[in-house]
Amino acid sequence: ADLNSDKQALLAFASSLPRARKINWTLTTQVCTSWVGVTCTPDGKRVRMLRLPAVGLFGPMPSNILGKLDALEVLSLRSNRLTVSLPPDVASIPSLHSLYLQRNNLSGIIPTSLSSNLAYLDLSYNSFVGEIPLKVQNMTELTGLSLQNNSLSGPIPDLHLPKLRYLNLSYNNLSGPIPASLQKFPASSFLGNAFVCGFPLEPCPGTTPSPSPNAPPSQESNLEKFWRKHHKIIIIAILAGGAAILLILIIILVICICKRKRDGEPRAASSSSKGKGVAGGRGEKSKPEYSSGVQEAERNKLVFFEGCSYNFDLEDLLRASAEVLGKGSYGTTYKAVLEDGTTVVVKRLKEVVAGKKEFEQQMEIIDRLGQHQGVVPLRAFYYSKDEKLLVYDYVTPGSLSAALHGNKSAGRAPLDWETRVKISLGAARAIAHLHTGAGGKFIHGNIKSNNIILSRELNACVSDFGLAQLMATPHFHPRLVGYRAPEVLEAKKPTQKSDVYSFGVLLLEMLTGKAPLRSPGRDDSIEHLPRWVQSVVREEWTSEVFDVDLQRHPNTEDEMVQLLQVAMACVAVHPDQRPRMEQVVRRIEEIRSSGSGTTTRTSPEDKPREEHIQIT
Numbered sequence: 097a098d099l100n101s102d103k104q105a106l107l108a109f110a111s112s113l114p115r116a117r118k119i120n121w122t123l124t125t126q127v128c129t130s131w132v133g134v135t136c137t138p139d140g141k142r143v144r145m146l147r148l149p150a151v152g153l154f155g156p157m158p159s160n161i162l163g164k165l166d167a168l169e170v171l172s173l174r175s176n177r178l179t180v181s182l183p184p185d186v187a188s189i190p191s192l193h194s195l196y197l198q199r200n201n202l203s204g205i206i207p208t209s210l211s212s213n214l215a216y217l218d219l220s221y222n223s224f225v226g227e228i229p230l231k232v233q234n235m236t237e238l239t240g241l242s243l244q245n246n247s248l249s250g251p252i253p254d255l256h257l258p259k260l261r262y263l264n265l266s267y268n269n270l271s272g273p274i275p276a277s278l279q280k281f282p283a284s285s286f287l288g289n290a291f292v293c294g295f296p297l298e299p300c301p302g303t304t305p306s307p308s309p310n311a312p313p314s315q316e317s318n319l320e321k322f323w324r325k326h327h328k329i330i331i332i333a334i335l336a337g338g339a340a341i342l343l344i345l346i347i348i349l350v351i352c353i354c355k356r357k358r359d360g361e362p363r364a365a366s367s368s369s370k371g372k373g374v375a376g377g378r379g380e381k382s383k384p385e386y387s388s389g390v391q392e393a394e395r396n397k398l399v400f401f402e403g404c405s406y407n408f409d410l411e412d413l414l415r416a417s418a419e420v421l422g423k424g425s426y427g428t429t430y431k432a433v434l435e436d437g438t439t440v441v442v443k444r445l446k447e448v449v450a451g452k453k454e455f456e457q458q459m460e461i462i463d464r465l466g467q468h469q470g471v472v473p474l475r476a477f478y479y480s481k482d483e484k485l486l487v488y489d490y491v492t493p494g495s496l497s498a499a500l501h502g503n504k505s506a507g508r509a510p511l512d513w514e515t516r517v518k519i520s521l522g523a524a525r526a527i528a529h530l531h532t533g534a535g536g537k538f539i540h541g542n543i544k545s546n547n548i549i550l551s552r553e554l555n556a557c558v559s560d561f562g563l564a565q566l567m568a569t570p571h572f573h574p575r576l577v578g579y580r581a582p583e584v585l586e587a588k589k590p591t592q593k594s595d596v597y598s599f600g601v602l603l604l605e606m607l608t609g610k611a612p613l614r615s616p617g618r619d620d621s622i623e624h625l626p627r628w629v630q631s632v633v634r635e636e637w638t639s640e641v642f643d644v645d646l647q648r649h650p651n652t653e654d655e656m657v658q659l660l661q662v663a664m665a666c667v668a669v670h671p672d673q674r675p676r677m678e679q680v681v682r683r684i685e686e687i688r689s690s691g692s693g694t695t696t697r698t699s700p701e702d703k704p705r706e707e708h709i710q711i712t
């Protein structure tokens with residue numbers, strides 16, 4: 097078996113099921129990079145995961161097709177309308193460790209040929225009948241078993257599975273005592289089976305209740321003796337303790353009510369600080385902050401763009417573990433790692449004034465402009481009254497800002513000259529594309545080194561564009577002021593020419609290795625980078641301007657001076673004197689091709705996108 101046989105099996109699977117929503121699988125496209133729901137092994141030789149939850153698949157689940165994917169580890173076809181039965185060839189794929197088929201219309205018996213490598217099996221909310229197969233006992237890797245809400249009957253097997261952490265057999269027609277090996281699970285694991293008895297449910301008829309499933313009989317009788325002797329004292333102590341706790345709770349409650357009244361704080365305020373700590377009950381993880389504004393009824397409304405190969409729903413995103421990457425002018429950005437390991441960036445926008453239609457139109461434009469190798473593509477968005485979320489690819493290793501100004505003692509290697517030119521050209525091309533790509537009117541509005549994300553090959557990917565148009569008023573985050581053109585600081589309206597100014601500051605940042613706003617004197621006065629560079633150049637100390645890390649590179653000063661001239665043209669005070677972005681691109685291309693040849697001049701920008709942006 098190889099990738100080609102996996103591809104044939106997937107195509108056969110797709111053609112055997114009428115689909116409500118079109119799946120983008122075709123003979124001519126790449127299985128591993130563009131097929132929705134498909135994840136390959138790291139070497140790209142086999143299909144490792146197939147995840148198509150809630151995509152409207154309906155009809156009988158085909159036999160002898162998916163079983164051919166013999167490197168498959170995860171299969172998720174949950175929340176579709178698959179019928180008839182679970183084919184034995186699927187359940188027995190030897191490499192399979194997670195099988196999610198919950199919320200379909202599958203019936204018949206659970207096949208006995210279950211793979212012994214399964215770690216998670218979810219067949220809940222179907223119509224399976226018959227007994228729970230004894231074969232489950234052999235699945236020693238099993239950590240979760242969800243069979244609730246089926247029509248399973250017969251006894252509950254005695255399962256000695258050391259890794260089993262989650263079990264749900266509720267709402268079936270099972271009968272008989274709960275085996276001792278499963279009495280550690282809560283009552284909710286067994287509820288809704290009229291004839292199931294024993295701890296943690298009601299004792300079985302004709303048996304004496306035992307206080308603990310594992311307590312040895314001798315200990316039990318000692319306890320009884322102790323209880324007989326001291327029960328009055330124990331009851332009085334419990335009542336006194338309970339009364340004291342109640343009193344303390346009442347005092348705390350009164351203090352809280354008084355404090356709230358004093359603060360005059362409305363109950364619904366502080367929605368933005370909710371989230372991380374909103375942990376649910378048993379087994380639930382704390383939810384990411386950005387989940388707090390998503391309404392229960394709207395959880396299926398994550399809008400994906402065409403060609404996106406991610407396959408998760410909003411529910412998955414809300415369950416992801418989220419880490420704050422930063423709080424910017426448009427909101428908070430999180431790195432979200434989903435349960436299957438998929439990593440994305442979620443931007444939670446604040447203070448959006450655009451209505452739904454306007455917002456959706458802008459998303460369409462951002463998506464269209466994202467079809468460029470130098471731009472971080474927007475993959476999905478969510479819009480509701482209380483919450484606006486954007487989902488992007490997670491690009492590593494990080495921002496240009498971190499690469500230029502990050503901590504050297506933490507092992508950061510300085511960017512060499514060749515790389516800085518490559519990044520400048522990549523970013524310039526991407527911004528020129530934004531300026532020309534949507535009828536010639538589009539403005540980035542937020543160019544800065546934090547918004548140039550570097551791929552593993554250190555190619556520039558421009559992010560965070562097209563959002564200013566959705567916001568109430570332009571926000572000037574302190575970090576942003578150094579990039580703002582003078583006319584924007586006054587009139588607060590960015591233009592393509594103000595983008596050119598910001599790009600000029602970015603070039604100066606790369607040439608000097610200095611941040612756009614500096615505090616040179618002891619009096620803490622702030623100096624703008626363009627003004628500082630101008631003053632040094634005027635004194636004819638040009639070479640003093642360049643980053644000390646660049647001064648070590650031989651024969652590159654000519655190129656540095658030429659790029660400095662481009663940067664200075666971009667930061668001209670009058671917008672009309674600044675070049676257009678296409679002119680900037682041409683100038684950097686000339687500088688690059690007239691290079692001294694001391695370094696290799698390959699052109700990775702010409703490679704196809706998937707090699708260009710490394711996404712984890």
Ligand SMILES: Nc1ncnc2c1ncn2[C@@H]1O[C@H](COP(=O)(O)OP(=O)(O)OP(=O)(O)O)[C@@H](O)[C@H]1O
Nearest residue numbers: 421422423424425426429441488489490491495546
């Ligand atoms: N797609 C991405 N992949 C990896 N890191 C990202 C991605 N998008 C943003 N980041 C990083 O996340 C951090 C926070 O980004 P965010 O856009 O919220 O703030 P900012 O760029 O500092 O400010 P602003 O909102 O004004 O642009 C930044 O360091 C940025 O480099």
